[in-house]
Structures are given as structure tokens and as C-alpha cells.
Amino acid sequence: FIDSxxxxxxxxxxAFGEILNRLKAAVQSSxxxxxKDFHGVVxxxxxxxATKFALIRSMSVAPAEGxxxxxLQAMVQEKSMRRSQSTSHEQVKTxxxxxRASFRTSTEEMEDVFRxxxxxxxxxxxxxxxxxxxxxxxxxxxxxxxxxxxxxELFLQRVDTDQxxxxxxxxxxxxxxxxxxxxxxxxxxxxxxxxxxxxxxxxFTIEDLTACEAxxxxxxxxxxxxxxxxxxxxxxxxxxxxxxxxCVDCTFYICAQQLRTRQCKRCTFFLxxxxxxxxxxxEKLRLAPLALAYKDLAKQLEAAGLDATQNFWNSVxxxxxxxxxxxxxxxxxxxxxxxxxxxxxxxxxxADSSLFPSVTEEVLSAGPLESGLHAGSRMDxxxxx
Numbered sequence: 001f002i003d004s005x006x007x008x009x010x011x012x013x014x015a016f017g018e019i020l021n022r023l024k025a026a027v028q029s030s031x032x033x034x035x036k037d038f039h040g041v042v043x044x045x046x047x048x049x050a051t052k053f054a055l056i057r058s059m060s061v062a063p064a065e066g067x068x069x070x071x072l073q074a075m076v077q078e079k080s081m082r083r084s085q086s087t088s089h090e091q092v093k094t095x096x097x098x099x100r101a102s103f104r105t106s107t108e109e110m111e112d113v114f115r116x117x118x119x120x121x122x123x124x125x126x127x128x129x130x131x132x133x134x135x136x137x138x139x140x141x142x143x144x145x146x147x148x149x150x151x152x153e154l155f156l157q158r159v160d161t162d163q164x165x166x167x168x169x170x171x172x173x174x175x176x177x178x179x180x181x182x183x184x185x186x187x188x189x190x191x192x193x194x195x196x197x198x199x200x201x202x203x204f205t206i207e208d209l210t211a212c213e214a215x216x217x218x219x220x221x222x223x224x225x226x227x228x229x230x231x232x233x234x235x236x237x238x239x240x241x242x243x244x245x246x247c248v249d250c251t252f253y254i255c256a257q258q259l260r261t262r263q264c265k266r267c268t269f270f271l272x273x274x275x276x277x278x279x280x281x282x283e284k285l286r287l288a289p290l291a292l293a294y295k296d297l298a299k300q301l302e303a304a305g306l307d308a309t310q311n312f313w314n315s316v317x318x319x320x321x322x323x324x325x326x327x328x329x330x331x332x333x334x335x336x337x338x339x340x341x342x343x344x345x346x347x348x349x350x351a352d353s354s355l356f357p358s359v360t361e362e363v364l365s366a367g368p369l370e371s372g373l374h375a376g377s378r379m380d381x382x383x384x385x
Contacts, residue, residue, distance in 0.1 A: 111127050
């Protein structure tokens, strides 16, 4: 907008409106190019950290199929209204630029993200001459998108083939598929984190973790967990089902509308389930009520439409043993059911800390609730490629 306005010294108010509409279309169709143009016309002294944060957090890399200025204007007005009506802790949902990152992502899209990370670099510099430092990666991935620092440090170690402590574009491309906001896949002995506000209700996928600690501290629409071993996995409130398949010797903290397992062995579930959990061809499972606290958990539970007082954790239906529902599972020991607290810099609210407290003997031995709903059918959810 600044560039266009400077090129039109005699422009009228009508021209002002036309430039603004073109800008709105550019936000939707080519945000990466817009960022480059922004750096071409705004002095470095004006490019504050706050501006950089706003640019990264509010823009999706995914291009639109034909920009629609009218639809975009309506969206901007709606977001503006929601901001004015929200309380200080509420945020407008935005999709992470890495929500669909994979090793098959186009080079152009990878470049857009890489330039977002390296915003201090000249926008006119060839991408082959740009390098991201650890500070660049931490700011973009941890401070802005809500990843955990150990994951980011390990990413740098993996892709920094020339061992200069920085990541160039060729190295970045080799590891790009590891940076997906909504997927953990093929990891061993790693600590993985998504902080509150990072996933924003997207579907989450976890596959083939071994000896990992994976915490998704945000709302998800649904979640599939496959082929994990010896790992600790936490899933924030899910408005739908969490499917756990082919997992062995894992500990799960799950808050969902429903839990469904298939072919799991020797796993422990600290569980909130809004309806009866379903297990199938699983054995030696242990279940207990969820005892968990972290910042924004209460708000997330409300957003997922779940009622903390209605936990069907022990109302289990076993397709493999319908006549003996406790053949393949038993309650966990009381000593294991202390509240799991995850602490960040900001203090959690009283609502967050009291929602799922440590489990008492009375709660652990209470009879199961009954929802009156049909148990459903055998699990037939396809494995993701």
C-alpha cells in the first residue's frame, strides 16, 4: 500500500480505496510476496519485533484459488469485530503456515516459509544466500508457532550438514517435512510439544514414536495415534474421537469426546471421555480418570463442548469381550493418579488447575456412568499414508 501510494502523488480518495482492495487481494493470494514488498518500502527501524510477529502469526502460506476482495473484506471485518468483543485472553484462530508441511511441499511454498523465518535478511537477496540462525528458528517456531525448543534445536542438528550452526535453504528443504504443526511421525527419543494456541482445532496425527514425550496442549478436531512404543503422549481437548491403534507400553493423557483403541497392549490411559470408551482386540490396558492441569485447559474444554463432570472413563465397551467388559482392562493404581501439571512462564488459572484434580479413592472406585447411547460399530478408520 505504501509503495503504491508513493507512486501516485496526485491520487484521490477513490484511488486510496482501489489500492486498499488490491492489498487485501494480495494478502490472500501471495502473502510471501507481500512480505518481500513490505521490506522493500519500510525502513528497518520500523520493522519491529511486534510487526514481524503479527505478520508470521496472521498469514497462511496456502495460496487461494482466485482472490476474492469482497469475501476477504467480510472476513477482515468479522475478525475485527471478534477482536473488539473478545476478552484479553481470547485470540482469533489462525492456521499455522506449517499446518500442511511435508517433504512433497512445493519449493516455492518452502521458500515463502524460509523467508518468513529469515525476515532480517534482505528481501532482494537470492534465497541461496540466506541462512537461518538458531535464534531465527526459535523465534518463528517456538515464540510464534508454539513448538518446543528441544524439537527446534534437534531440527538444526539434523539439517545442518555443514556444521556451521545455521540452516541454508537446501538444508531447510531436507528437513521441511519434520516441521508440520499437526503431525509427529517417525521419531525416536525426542521431546515434542505444541503449546496452547498452536493447533487451533486442526486434526492431529501421531505415528511411529518410540521412547518419545509428545504433548499437544491445544484443541484438536480429532486425533489418530498409530504404532507408538514406550512413549508418553498427551492430547488436549478433542471435540471428536481419539483413535489409538497398534501401540505398546505407552502412557496416554487424553481428553476427548470418545476414546477408541485397537490392538493396543500394556498401555495406561489417564482419560476424560465424553461418551463410553471403546476397546477392540486390545489387552492388559489400565485406565484412570484424567488428572491434568495446564494453562488454558478450561477454555479449551469449553471450546470442545465437553463437560468435565461427565467423565465416562470406566464405562468401557469391549468389542472383543462384550460379555466380560473388564477382561482386557483394569483401573490404574491410586498412587499413579496424581495430577500431571505442565507449567509455562504464565501462571495457569484456578479453573485450569481445578478442572481435573488428583484422583481420590472414591472417584477411582466409583461405578461407571451410562450415556444411553449405542456403543457403535467396530473401528474401521483407514491408516493415513
